[in-house]
Amino acid sequence: MARPDPRLVEWTSHALAKAEELSVPRSDIEDAVLERHHERTGNTGAADWLILADRLAVAYNHPDGDDWITARIITLWRPRR
Numbered sequence: 001m002a003r004p005d006p007r008l009v010e011w012t013s014h015a016l017a018k019a020e021e022l023s024v025p026r027s028d029i030e031d032a033v034l035e036r037h038h039e040r041t042g043n044t045g046a047a048d049w050l051i052l053a054d055r056l057a058v059a060y061n062h063p064d065g066d067d068w069i070t071a072r073i074i075t076l077w078r079p080r081r
Contacts, residue, residue: 005037006062006071015073022078024056033060033071047074055079 009030011019019026032053043050047059057079062071 008070010072018076
């Protein structure tokens, strides 16, 4: 059976601070995670998954523990060009 895609997004306090620091609306990041989950790649850092969206890298976990409908954003940054 296929694993469900996330439908909800939670944030770490670190990720919230990074979004504010980068002046990126939370809704834009949440939409990117939910809409681009199928494009994710494995991440070797503190989070399981990584997506690139609009010059932004978002590292997140899914599932969030045993919760298969929630993704938890761990951190985000603007990759160097």
